[in-house]
Amino acid sequence: MIEKEGFAALALRLRGQGINDLDLLTAVEQTPRTLFVPPQFAGEAYSRRVLPLDCGSFIEGIDLAVRLLHLLNLKAGQRILEVGTGSGFTAAVMGRLTERVLTVDRYRTLVTNAQQSIEKAGIRNVIVRQADGSNGMPGEGTFDRILVTAAFPALPRFFAEQLVSGGMLIAPVMVSETECRMLKLVKTGSRFDREDLFDVPYLPIVPQMAQAL
Template sequence: MTGGEREREGFAAFMLRMRARGIGGKELFAAMEATPRGDFVPSEWRSLAWSERMLPIACGEAIEGCDLQARVIEALELSSGHRVLEVGTGSGFTAAVIARLAGRVISLDRFKTLGNEAKRRWEHLGLSNVLAKQADGGEGSAADGPFDRIVVWAAFEELPRRFVDQLATGGIMIAPMGPAEDTQIMMKLTKVGSRFEREDLASVRLQPLAKGIAEAI
């Protein structure tokens, strides 16, 4: 079996898992299928690209399993006019999928290397509505807001109140909350006035949000 055949088989298995859980519509599946996930993971892990496993990527980071990514992206309820902030560019896969479903995406990562690699992948796919920035993700990107949607791929120990002002009224933020060394809850927070309405999506184990930016890589 060739690498391409394995990837197609992996994507088909992923779709079956999602449909069994009642997750994913045509637009989401089309956006994910159009984004060759194997190109966003190291070659030695390509056969597992469409698995539920977290996989290692550059800079000691990891890419979340595609099942969790699909669930979160669907919960963002994206439309073509939305401005989206992503905290944690990683390999750039989720930003690429979101860019196919939203109007504009700004993706932050503390590692310059990850941002540069993601940019090359997005350019190769012809995606022009997504921008990578090296930044302290814990501060968000107030100068570029407000955002209709915010998604964070690293855990907060408590509700990140500083993001309230960066989210438009009626906007949605999805982020994991909980202790750094234990299970966290991936929460969907909908902004109503100056407060959030909360919905719990899944239990996760993600890295805590690191402060500052990486100087060397």
């Protein structure tokens, strides 16, 4: 019941924000959010609340997660890179909409948990990897979309180099010591168009893979 009622309430809230993309909403509905939140927070799975995960990480409220996915304008056939797997929920939804998703996180525990949740959701085209995403993913080729969920001190240009022409990067940047803003970068040939979006609760990125956890 949590899933059905939670999704119905979410769909109403999203409609109020002008988000009524049927493919995206169907992908969200088919990806049970309770698989991705810690069991004790199952009742909050569809809330706007930020919920804690292992390793000091967190899962953003579902409204923000879907808003970011909506901004990415995901389509069949696209290759996606996500930096900051967290629970694996956004990677799972993106997997339903696109050809292939590579998602990376520095914590082994989060990678393992996300992998299990994505498998339980029946999604097979998402690769979850423990990696240091703080300097881009050299050797992985180019992507149509890149979603970053850990804040950089400035716009991470090295990711922009991994975008195809027409590709889009959405990443949070620390605009002051306490303020973090989501930015969008669209690549056209060798030119980049930047747009400031809205403030978000993400944490500053930490380089290198975690030794423990």
